[in-house]
Amino acid sequence: MISNSIQKTKDIAKKFAATLQGGDVVLLSGELGAGKTAFTKGLAEYFSIEQNITSPTFSLMNVYPIVIPNERGDISHSTVIPSEPRGDEGSPSGDNWDRDSSSAFGLARNDKVAKFIHIDTYRLKNAQELIDIGVEDYLGTPNTICIIEWPKKISELLQNKKTIAVAIEHIDERKRSIAIAK
Numbered sequence: 167m168i169s170n171s172i173q174k175t176k177d178i179a180k181k182f183a184a185t186l187q188g189g190d191v192v193l194l195s196g197e198l199g200a201g202k203t204a205f206t207k208g209l210a211e212y213f214s215i216e217q218n219i220t221s222p223t224f225s226l227m228n229v230y231p232i233v234i235p236n237e238r239g240d241i242s243h244s245t246v247i248p249s250e251p252r253g254d255e256g257s258p259s260g261d262n263w264d265r266d267s268s269s270a271f272g273l274a275r276n277d278k279v280a281k282f283i284h285i286d287t288y289r290l291k292n293a294q295e296l297i298d299i300g301v302e303d304y305l306g307t308p309n310t311i312c313i314i315e316w317p318k319k320i321s322e323l324l325q326n327k328k329t330i331a332v333a334i335e336h337i338d339e340r341k342r343s344i345a346i347a348k
């Protein structure tokens with residue numbers, strides 16, 4: 167696909183977000199300034215994350231709870247949980263998610279996704295740094311979607327995970343090509 171604006175990149179991301187399921191790990195590749203964070207902002211918008219998605223360059227990993235509509239359709243406001251060392255929070259709560267009953271109620275296929283994780287490995291020295299802040303609690307976890315900028319650095323952590331590669335290429339100042347490989 168071709169994007170001619172940051173808004174179009176976000177729109178492409180939003181459509182793609184509707185196809186995601188808990189446990190999916192999205193690998194965003196592309197040079198500096200390609201639009202990986204812009205794409206992530208589009209994904210976050212789809213999940214109604216109200217916080218501004220910033221590049222987690224210094225924190226390495228940002229955890230955003232997803233607003234889940236309750237039975238009456240009200241939504242609660244989410245808050246940013248800063249990345250914290252493992253052990254503090256324990257594992258993400260187990261989720262009994264039953265896709266068949268979800269679709270019976272006409273809900274989106276990703277309605278049980280409760281956490282959105284944004285990782286940027288650009289300044290990461292090694293995978294252990296991410297392990298130390300608890301990344302393994304999130305990668306491939308059924309109620310969680312992970313988005314990773316510069317994923318090659320942590321390829322050993324991504325084995326046996328359901329990964330979806332999104333490659334963004336800089337064509338000119340405003341033009342990007344976006345390829346999604348399921």
Ligand SMILES: Nc1ncnc2c1ncn2[C@@H]1O[C@H](COP(=O)(O)OP(=O)(O)OP(=O)(O)O)[C@@H](O)[C@H]1O
Nearest residue numbers: 169170171172175198199200201202203204340342
């Ligand atoms: N079609 C487009 N899609 C996305 N971004 C675009 C587009 N055209 C211009 N831009 C600009 O390109 C930049 C993309 O920045 P962004 O932070 O998303 O890149 P990135 O791939 O995350 O970079 P980094 O590797 O530094 O994290 C923004 O300044 C944005 O305004």
Ligand SMILES: [Mg+2]
Nearest residue numbers: 202203221315
């Ligand atoms: Mg970025």
